[in-house]
Amino acid sequence: MSEDIIAISGINPRQCMKCGKCSATCPAFEEMDIHPHQFASMVVEGRIDELLASESIWKCLSCFACVERCPRSVEPAKLIEAVRVSVLRERGGSFLSPDEIPAKLDPELPSQAIAAAFRKYRK
Amino acid sequence: MQRIGVFVCWCGSNIAATVDVDAVVEAVKNEPGVCHAQNYQYMCSEAGQGLIKNAIKEHNLTGIVVCSCSPRMHEATFRKTAEQAGLNPYMVEIANIREHCSWIHKDKKEATEKAVILARAAIAKVNLNTPLRPGESMVTKRALVIGGGIAGIQSALDIADAGYPVDIVEKSPTIGGKMAQLDKTFPTLDCAACILTPKMVEAAQHPNINIYSYSEVEAVTGFVGNFDVKIKKKARFVDEKKCTGCAVCTAKCPSRKGGNEFNCNLDNRGAIYIPFAQAVPNVACIDSTRCIHFKTGKCGICEKSCSAGAVNFDQKDEIIEQKYGAIVVATGFQISDVTKFDEFQYTKHPDVITSLELERIMNAAGPTKGTLLRMSNKEHPKDIVFIQCVGSRGNTCRDKTYCSKICCMYTAKHAMLIREKYPDVNVHVFYIDVRTPGKNFDEFYRRAVEQYNVDYIKGMVGKVWENEEGRLTVQGVDLLSNRRIMLDTDMVVLAAAIEPSEGVRNIATMLTASIDTNDFLTEAHPKLRPVESPTAGVFLSGVCQGPKDIPETVSQAGAAAVKVVGLLAKDKLVTSPCTANANELMCNGCSTCERVCPYGAIDYIDKEVNDHGKREVRRIARVNSALCHGCGACTVACPSGAMDLQGFSNRQIMAEVDAICK
Amino acid sequence: MQVSENTENKEFKPLIVAFCCNWCSYAGADLAGTSRLSYPAEVKIIRVPCSCRVNPMFILKAFEKGADGVIMCGCHPGDCHYSTGNYYARRRMTLLFSMLDYLGIDRARTRVEWVSAAEGQKFSLVMNDFAKTVTELGENIKLGDLRCKKQQD
Amino acid sequence: MQKTAGLIKKRVLELLADGTVTKVLGWKEGDFIYDVTPASFLSAQEADGLVYSSFCGANLSKYLISECKALTEGKILALLKPCDTYSFNQLLTEHRIDRDKVYVIGVGCKGMLDIEKIKAMGIKGITKVIDNGKELDIKTIYGSKTCKREDALLEKCLCCKSKNFKAFDEIIDPEPETKEEKADRFAKVSELEAMTAEERYAFWQEQLSKCIRCNACRNVCPACSCMKCVFDNPVSGVSSKANTDSFEEKMFHIIRAFHVAGRCTDCGECSRVCPQNIPLHLLNRKFIKDINELYGEYQAGEEVGSRAPLADFTFDDAEPSVVNERGNS
């Protein structure tokens, strides 16, 4: 399962030096149960089920701040995206409908989050 | 035909367990030229070498093949053995049947076959070996030190103390380097100036040391023992002999808009300036790019105010040519560019500074006279955040891949000094790891945490921005408690990565010394020859070789000095005989080899040759064997094959190919 | 002499000549040995002072005498012990290999790899891979002197 | 052409007479118009045999190596066509000739003819060829024939490098640079590159197996100016006198092309002289094409002293694996 995430993301999570810059820079940090920096080590440890169940994958805005800032080219957003894609693949055709999106939105979130979220949930 | 002896080593079981050494001996016995073959448990042992020596005498051997470990390991050993038995050491070849055979193959039959083939190749080569004799060259007993920081000063002092003249070339108007900019030093917290300036003065006054300040190395030719160096002494427009260092001119200079490099541009200096009070030489220098006289032809206040009459606007750059036997590179480091890290607002906010800037702010001679102030409003700060590893340890285009090594310690020092002097200031340190190997280093860091209550937070800072109150907000993460950290602070100090000085690439090229991907100079061997460059006669001192702190730098400076002294103590140098050589009857004089020689070892002469009775003057290549390092680039560039390499000749290599492909 | 075609029963073992620079790849091969990282015994190493010492004639000579693959290993560009040798070698080999390809010789029979003294593992991987490639190509018949072919008996 | 020949002769006689030159290197007429021979002329009387015709394809620059060595006084006059001046410069670059000893007269050239091509058209028993500019009037023992001039041009003239002289002391009757599109000199190379490896192998096997190892290509080549060629040197490890095995002809031609790579001006002499019509220029042009594509356009002999691509490098040169990434395998 870890291998799948690594393959989908194209990321080597072992490059992570656990500096936490991704979490430090993440605008959705407070919304998340599992924080970006944890993704790398959890993928390495094989704790994929926890990640699949995590709220964080739906909270990530795909703003790529972590990708931009990561000094080790681990690019956590790609790991998160990979986990998210895994979930979506599991679900098959039953994607969220656009109607469900407003409920998920938080008025505090920046507008780019809405765009990102819509892209994510669309279809 | 050679008389070759083949000696197959068991290396205990290292070889013998996988290679049937008896079979190898049997197989090589009938090879052309072989008249003796035997095996033994440890050829490199006293007894093993004894066997070889006896066999040389008993069988009148002219060539030796040792089937053993890598030639990188024991080629020198067996060459010495041969020499002791009266054989030319270059008549020895090694067949590497350990690293390249027994250690990598499991099947005994396969390994034995391969060992035989490797032995055959070595035998084929020895059959074509010729006795080689090393050349000799004289040694100029004078050393050059490039860079006048603590590394260069220490190397120069040690060489000078041993009795050899040394020249220091320093590109800025004073020696002292980065250490002169520091306030205190870890882990003892003694003042940098107090320990450095006496050494600067000692260097200046040493009868064997000559300082070329405000000078740069222009060109280097020659080779170990015989370097010819051109030094450009840049015009400082002040007569060094007349200037008393009274500094009247520097105070009167009306051009005061430009930054003061010594204080990291946190304040300004005049166009005529002395970098700092203890500068060596304590002589003013005119920055012609800023001087009003050079721009408009007017002003000249300094000239008028100088009672010694030292100002001379007509001074010109001067080229000094000098011969040296050895060169020490001590070009040091600079702070890497932190402007790339826009998330830290370094370029936007004056209260975001680098650690070196903090050193100047903390220093009594600095822009704030040693008072810790925010640069934005000159107010006393309440909170300071230190961010570690800015630009170090990353693998992106913004980062250096290495650890800059000194930041953990100087940050602990800064934190402690601030807490000591201003107990009301809260100090937070965002770190990834705290690395404190070194004598009394971890104790030092623990003191910062335990006695001075410095707040160490494991986790990186994501971003910094100016908040509504005009202070800075730092957003980070505490990885240990897995929570977001938002801190309002007055100052942010970046522990920027250090990198080799800008000009080092150019200097390395002149010296034909190699540099690594980070522009640090490469050592001849990372463990066993750490202060020598692979280029003979060039030695490494200080951070130009890799990040290090002051005590380490001083140790290395001393080590480099010892190597220099060891070299200069010799009257003559023995040069490797494995050099290129042009067959003058075959040489076309086409100059292709000259173009590819990295050492400038080839020139051309018109020479009368006797080509089987036909006498004529031809332009032919001549190799200076003292300059030639034996790379062989010329041998392939040469279409006629006139150029060949002793020890690795065309025929020898082809004989090996033939033997292997049999 | 005719080359016997009855080679199917036997496992084909290629003959591979590796020219290794004394300062890096040869030391890399030493490190592979020290680390016990195996590669096929068909690979035979010839030590040269620098990759720039490798004359195209050596490579052709190896093929002439029956080599099935020739690989040249040098220091990574920028790391040459002699500062520039591998840059010249790189041009020479590029042009030579291009010419061999132009003549229709299997391009995978020649290779250049940059292997440092620290890359024992890379050395082993490279040699394993090269040996595998050459084994798949089979015996070199396009670029060899038929007189040197071993009789398959 | 006849006009040019007249001007040349006149000038040559003047220069011999006033002592500017003591020897003239040119072409001497033969028995059948097409068989002109490179020759030297020491006097006005000898210069009578000097010709300049459409069959003066031979590049005289290589003779200057021995001529410069032998010259004791004065200068030697060399008649060089525009393409020959590249070889001349290359020899200067390699210090094989002495510029001060040579007086170069650049002679205009409309493109030289290849008698082999005419013969290959099936025209036999040729006793005379009259060049009318557009057409060739060919007299044979079996009657008169005609053919188009452009069909009989030497390979090197089909993609003429330039009508300009890269070295000269004076110029006689220069030709204007042709306006029409020149043939792509790499067309055949590209065609070969586009073939499969098996096809390429078959092509070269067929061509190179014709080689009789007469060494004409090497001996005529201005870049092959070694005092002793590796193939003649018993200690070189590669010396051989005959193609005893198909390998050796490959070895010889690969190494020869490699040794002149970056130095070859593409003068085409190798192909012109090959008795078996092996298209040897395609080997040289392959290297030239590779050099141009990988290391930037380079024309050997364009200027004296230029650095040959194989004696040069950049830090980010292509890796040898680039070969595997191109064209057909």
Next chain:
Amino acid sequence: MKKIEKAKLNDLLARLAEASTLYLPVRKGGKVNFAKWTKDEEYCADELKTVKSAKDVFFPQSENIVSFKRESSKITILPKELPTDRTVIFGVRACDAKSFDILDSVFMSEPADSFYTARRNSAVIITTACSTPEETCFCGVFGIDPANPGADIQTWFVGEELFWEALSEKGKALTEELSDMLSDADEKEVEDEKSRISEITKQLPLNGLSLENFGGDKTNELFDAAQWEKLSQSCIGCGTCTFVCPTCQCYDIRDYDTGNDIRRYRCWDSCMYSDFTMCAHGTNRPTQLQRFRQRFMHKLVYFPANNNGEFSCVGCGRCVSSCPISMNIAKVIKSFGGDNK
């Protein structure tokens, strides 16, 4: 006199190839040379002259003569078996046929060259008359008649038929073998063809060369002649003339280490090469003038001196058309006053 329809010629060649090794002119890579015939090859009957002569059928450019094998300290000598298979060479021109006589006097006089002799003895040579002689031909100078090419069997292409005449015993025997394919023919057509060829031959520009200034007794007169310098000055010292020449017979003997054994082989050599007969002290003809002179003196003076006045040139003209700098034996003969036209 026999004949066969041209259309059936391929069947005849196939028959010849069954019982013997058949060499004839075939085109490869655009050039025609003698080569082993197989069904896929086309006989190039119209090509007057192959690039190389037919001599390498008997005297190959290189051939192994002995091998040495070394096992432990023992050396085994492995002599090469003599070639005895019957060989047929078809389509040989008169000049090349004559060249075999010249080569015979070199290789088959005592001590005879066993390889050459074996091949020669087991060969049948079938010549073909030259229907279209070229401007480079001057065989007539050496008394050769391209209309009557000689050898074991001589043939003529006339119209759609090939006329066939066996001359020697070997030729007759072979003709007998093929009798079912050949029909009887009238000599009239052949005679017409012969006179047509003779007419053309008379017009050939080089056929009037005179050899009166050459011969076995001319060494002293010619050796130091001033002409050699001018003649040789542009010679590039290649071996083209030598290697296309049907009568050049010099060779070198070399060893080749295959890794398994040592092959001793001989290969053609050229007196034009600077390393020809290279000895330890160097070469005995250090200048190109000397080497150039050697080649022509040998053909026109030294050879006749040792072979009853026979010149070792057959006037095939190959060197005339293939010399890179168009210097050739015809020009040499002319410069010594041989231009008798």
